[in-house]
Amino acid sequence: MFGRGQGADDDTVVAMLAAALRRDISFGVLPPDQKLKIEALRQTYGGSNHSMRETLRMLSAEGLVEATAQRGFRVTSATEGDLRDILLMRLQVEQLGLRMALEHGDVQWEGRVLAAHHALRRTEEALARGISDALALDWDMACRTFASVLVEAAQSPRLSHMQLKFYDQSRRFRLALLREGRLDFALRAKQQQVLVEAILTRNADAALAALKTYVSDDMGT
Template identity: 85%
Template sequence: MFGRRARSEEDTVVAVLAAALRRDISFGVLRPDQKLKIEALRQTYGGSNHSMRETLRMLSAEGLVEATAQRGFRVTSATEDDLRDILFMRLEVERLGLRLGLQRSDVQWEGRVLAAHHALRRTEEALLKEANDALALDWDMACRSFAAVLVEAAQSPRLSDMQLKFYDQSRRFRLALLREGRLDFTARAQQQQALVEAVLARNTNAAVAALETYVTGDMMTGTRSV
């Protein structure tokens, strides 16, 4: 009993540490390729050596941290090639999930898509009025929820897990574009609306095409909707 309680407490600590490091990697506080020394991280974020090591292993599985043989951990790189590869994998998963979802979905799923889209639009409107880190996180989570609901009707937990993994790997790039003022929110709103309309019309080809536009945006100009 006590062993289970200790394990549960340790899992909670790791979850809290992972959320903090995930946030700071996403916002660029922990920079791409930065070495992550456990003792230095403990001084900033707390936790034990064991819990911090477990945290870094978790983030390594998510693709945000890289474990190198004999060299410890570092934040994964964030080059343009990295982004292209992440978007390639994300699109492969999300296209498949959306196609399957449109075959297997019901009216309740349509309601969840509409609700997620509504929440996303509200957070984008709030962010345009007052940009701060708290609203940026709310917006990013709304983007994440909208992306996730589009594939959940595929009824494949493993596919959904992969979708979230690649989405999370792309968030550093999206938040960097937000900080630099390089996101076109008018274009994003139009892309989201086109995607939702195609989904509700059960037009698979149009929905997949709209998804591709929304996820990739314009890679060359820096107004990417990632």
């Protein structure tokens, strides 16, 4: 009994550590290619050697951290080549997922799309008036939720998992655009509206074209 409880506690610690490191990698606190030493990370984020190592392995599976036998762990690179490759995978997965969602999605799914879009618009309207760390976090989560809802009706848990994996790998590029003031929120609003309207009318060709435009601009390409 104790063993099961201890295991659950360990899983909770790893999940919390992963969330903290994932956030700091995404926001550039832990920059690309930085070496990740377990003891130094423990001093900043807490946890045991075991939980931190498990956290780094989890982030390695997500593509945010790279593990090498001789050099330990480091934050993955964020080059132009990485950007193009992640964009390629996002488009492949998200367009397939949206096509399937349009085939299988019901009225409840449409409602979730509208709700996620509304939440995203609210955060982007607030960001257009001024940026804060808290608001940037809210916006980042709203973007992630909107992207995941678009494919959730595809009825493929593995596809949804891959969508979130590649989406999370793209977050650093999007947040860099935010920090550098390179996001056109008026243009994003128009792109999102076109996408949502195409979904609600079940116009697959228009929806897929709108998604391609939106995702490409979302990553600054």
